[in-house]
Amino acid sequence: MADQLSAVFAALADPTRRDLVARLTLGDATVNDLAAPYDISLQAVSKHLKVLQSAGLVSKGRRAQTRPVHLEAEVLDLMTAWIERYRRQAEERYRRLDAVLADLDDAGEPHPAEEEAS
């Protein structure tokens, strides 16, 4: 699973590929449609799409002659879920730190009152 995550990260490291993914969230699109707004060749766009495809982020339709590009949203979801889980663990840790900090005076020394209470 970590390998797929790495491939997804690497694929999304490029701004053009991020833009392609963002546009595909609106719906499937042909390579020609996708290439239209860019000042780069159709071949260059195809190359970017190949990277996204090998990371599992997009797939190409088989039936239609135009072979529209389709976003594999669940792969993005997997990555988001992993990061969110990690973030929540950090947040839980820092909430415990909040409680510890509340026991310290401004210089970072424990409050005398807290010392006596514990």
Added chain:
Amino acid sequence: MTTDTTSSTQARIVADPTLPVIRITREFRATPAQLLRAHTDPELYARWVGPADLTTRIDYWDARRGGRWRFTQTRGTDEFGFYGSFHEIADDHLVQTFTWEGMPDGVSLETIRFVDLGDGRTRLEAQSLVDSFESRDAWLSMGMQEGVQDGYAKLDALLAAQEV
């Protein structure tokens, strides 16, 4: 578009696409001195490092440049050891290494900055640098192995270019 819908003081995380780093930022109602103390005083540190279902025991802790540290976390009969060394301890930042004994070749270089925001608030900026994207992603996915994959998925978050 952000990775969460909660307040701006909650932990934020960024997995850099071009470097094997994880960055976390979080604001605290505390001074930089308090945050430094909470990171370098072993008794205070053991109280928050968690996770909540594990008990943390400090084995040794020498909070000065070149000093070493080790702690063990236990849950029932399970034990997890972590060690590293302090490389720099300054008023507004801390540099240390972090290794889980189950993966002794894996070393994370941790740089933690305490940015004074005034009004008794401080932003903690933590960066963990590891030696490969595979290691970084293993750290990220570690939490998922034990947990259920609940539906946090928010497609939007990923599409915010800066977030991914």
